[in-house]
Amino acid sequence: MNDQKMKELIETIVRPLVDYPDNINITEHELERHITFKLTVHKEDIGKVIGKQGRIAKAIRTVVYAAGTSSSKRIQLEIND
16 A cells, blocks of 8 residues: 555544544655654544544554555554644
């Protein structure tokens, strides 16, 4: 899965969870062995994206990691506040 499709996947998952979907920002930082996607949302939406005890964040990461298994590089997702 290429980087643009990965960004679209992350946005598709996160958009229904937040109150401010226009404030979703996903950046990528590619290194030799891994790609880090940094997700930034409105400050009021952080709790909705992380969820109780981090359950929603863990579920999002699970889907993203599974989608990235075909890539030769390791995929990471950071949620910034």
